[in-house]
Amino acid sequence: MPSSRFNAFTDYGIGIGLRIPHYQHILEKKPVVDWFEIISENYMVDAGRPLHVLDQILEQYRVVQHGVSMYFGNASRPNRDHLRKLKKLVKRTHTPWLSDHLCWGSVDGRYTHDLLPMPYTWEAVETTAANIREVRDFVEVPIAVENVSSYAEFHMSEMSEWEFLNEVVERADCGILLDVNNIYVSSKNHGFDPQVYVDAVPADRVAQIHVAGHSKFEKYILDTHDHPVLDPVWKLYAHAIERAGRTATLLEWDDRIPSFQDVHREALKAARFLPNNEAVAA
Amino acid sequence: MKPSPPSRLVDLQALMVRAVMRPLTRDDGMQRNWTDGSATSEVAAQFIRPNDRLDSFDRLQIYNQQYWWRLLGNFEEDFRGLRAVLGERQFDKLAVAYLDHCGSRSWTLRDLGRRLEEFLRAHPDLTAPQTELALDMVRVEWARTVAFDEAEKPPLPANKVRNIPPELLRLGLQPYIVLLELNHPIDHLLGKLKRRTEIETGSVSNAVSGVRSRGRRRLTARPSRSPIYLAVHRHKFSVYYKRLDPEAFRLLCALRKGAPLDKACEIAFSFSSDSPEVMAEKVQSWFAAWMNFGWLTRPPAV
Incomplete structure (x- = not known):
């Protein structure tokens, strides 16, 4: 979605994830990149090299925070220590919005460090929305929730994934980080039409879009972020852009990471689908 | 006792996390038997829907494997010195025992090794006969984590x-x-390990072939005469x-x-x-x- 209250009325273009193997290139060559997404947890430390690098990046670039362990869908409330550290980082980065996943991942203080799928129930809708509201009220920036890739569905589910997403964001009054690769992966694993999912999402709440690569196995697809984006995912991205308009887009590449130039070049392929394209070369 | 099908979010999460955190079998699969001896496939079928390619067990197994592979990978990265001291097989056994017992109690994987020294002191059999050397190594490797970003x-x-x-x-x-x-001179041992790794990965020279087997040699040191x-x-x-x-x-x-x-x-x-x-x-x-x-x-x- 073009600038809206869900992305703090910003107009970001195509970004890439800030990853350690690219630090040196970025700091030395200062390539033109519209924005970087950081994994919040990697910088929620007290001092040392991660924050030193981040501060240098912040002098040159726009940064958006993306979390991996807030676990909005946990049956328990958000971890207060985590929230305090997150807010401290928010003050440092001035991230215009903050994203994390529509999933759960810890029970009684034991963490899986995974993005576990939600049961799509009304009880889970209420719990998740309440957790998102609590996080937003604490960190005081707009929140966007990201749909995850999943490999399992639950008997207790009472609605489809997209219906669940819509109910959660409506009740939490938050934005959506629409990961079209995750939609594609889950559609293959669970046998639904990914276009139906994209069509069902409220376009006015889409604050950001993720694209990424995945890996195909014999009986399922895994969200590995270690490949270029595959054609069906680009097609789904094009469809999402048709619905949502020019939206901040980010390529995730987290494993077997190639050179900065290769990653940026792959990300800039998204420019073909964006209206009023003003993307810059790597 | 076999759990009953969960009907509340809190029950489903407790059951699934229990399944996901159970150690894998030797061939990296999910354990066939549940804690009470009944079939894990029956437990999985109670809360996970099968599809036309994977049954409930297979779908749950994906998460079980991802959990262990992720934590073991991070643990190994943080304690390369310990792995070099104990050798691959003993280290893997120790890693599973530690993660099964202590798991991760933090939202950040940075803290994964926080309780390792305490755990190893309570379970010296896991590091025998290199217990003292292993303990010294763990203390230094955890200290590295602290020094890096405290x-x-x-x-x-x-x-x-x-x-x-x-x-x-x-x-x-x-x-x-x-x-x-x-x-033990752990600082020197870690220097040696670093050089060995650089040779193996070719970051110092291209002499990769023939040195891999040297890389598998255990790192060892006699106790120092004085502290x-x-x-x-x-x-x-x-x-x-x-x-x-x-x-x-x-x-x-x-x-x-x-x-x-x-x-x-x-x-x-x-x-x-x-x-x-x-x-x-x-x-x-x-x-x-x-x-x-x-x-x-x-x-x-x-």
């Missing part, structure tokens, strides 16, 4: 302390400094090891505990036969180095 306070300028009498002068140490008394005193610290965003004289080590430990400078010196030199002049000279040179590193800070508020 807080840094403003260093204390020399002119702020110059005129304070020693009996009133209390100093703090940077939180990122870890002081260790060791029985080794080591500060694991950070300088210009990199982690370093600095060996300390026994007196310097005791002095820093005493300062960290809150002793005033005169008392800390007394503790430091309690076993020394040095003359007062030599002691003064040593203290002066240590302080010059520590000030230079920015190790000294205001004492923590009481």
Whole structure:
């Protein structure tokens, strides 16, 4: 979605994830990149090299925070220590919005460090929305929730994934980080039409879009972020852009990471689908 | 006892996390039997829907595998020295035992090894016969994590302390400094491991073939004749090891505990036969180095 209250009325273009193997290139060559997404947890430390690098990046670039362990869908409330550290980082980065996943991942203080799928129930809708509201009220920036890739569905589910997403964001009054690769992966694993999912999402709440690569196995697809984006995912991205308009887009590449130039070049392929394209070369 | 099908979010999450965190079998699959001896496939079928390609067990197994592969990968990365000391097989067994018992209690994987030393002290069989060496290695490897990103306070300028009498002068140490008394030259062993890894990965030369088998050799060291005193610290965003004289080590430990400078010196030199002049000279040179590193800070508020 073009600038809206869900992305703090910003107009970001195509970004890439800030990853350690690219630090040196970025700091030395200062390539033109519209924005970087950081994994919040990697910088929620007290001092040392991660924050030193981040501060240098912040002098040159726009940064958006993306979390991996807030676990909005946990049956328990958000971890207060985590929230305090997150807010401290928010003050440092001035991230215009903050994203994390529509999933759960810890029970009684034991963490899986995974993005576990939600049961799509009304009880889970209420719990998740309440957790998102609590996080937003604490960190005081707009929140966007990201749909995850999943490999399992639950008997207790009472609605489809997209219906669940819509109910959660409506009740939490938050934005959506629409990961079209995750939609594609889950559609293959669970046998639904990914276009139906994209069509069902409220376009006015889409604050950001993720694209990424995945890996195909014999009986399922895994969200590995270690490949270029595959054609069906680009097609789904094009469809999402048709619905949502020019939206901040980010390529995730987290494993077997190639050179900065290769990653940026792959990300800039998204420019073909964006209206009023003003993307810059790597 | 076989769990009943969950109907509430909290029950589903408790059941699934229990399944996901159960150790994998030798061939990296999910355990066929549940904790009560019944079939895991039956438990999985109670809450996970099958599809046309995967049954409930297979779908749950994906999460079980992802959990273990992720945690084991991170654990191995943090404790490469321990792995080199114990060898692959013993290390893998230890890693599963530790993660099964302690798991991760933090939202960040950075803290994964926080309780390893304590766990290994309680389970010496996991590191036998290299228990002492393994414990030294774990202490240094955890200290590296602390030194890498622990807080840094403003260093204390020399002119702020110059005129304070020693009996009133209390100093703090940077939180990122870890002081260790060791029985083995772990700093040298880690240097050796680093060089070995560089050769194996070709980051120093292209001589990869033929050296892989050397890389699998266990890292070993005899106990040192006398204790080794080591500060694991950070300088210009990199982690370093600095060996300390026994007196310097005791002095820093005493300062960290809150002793005033005169008392800390007394503790430091309690076993020394040095003359007062030599002691003064040593203290002066240590302080010059520590000030230079920015190790000294205001004492923590009481």
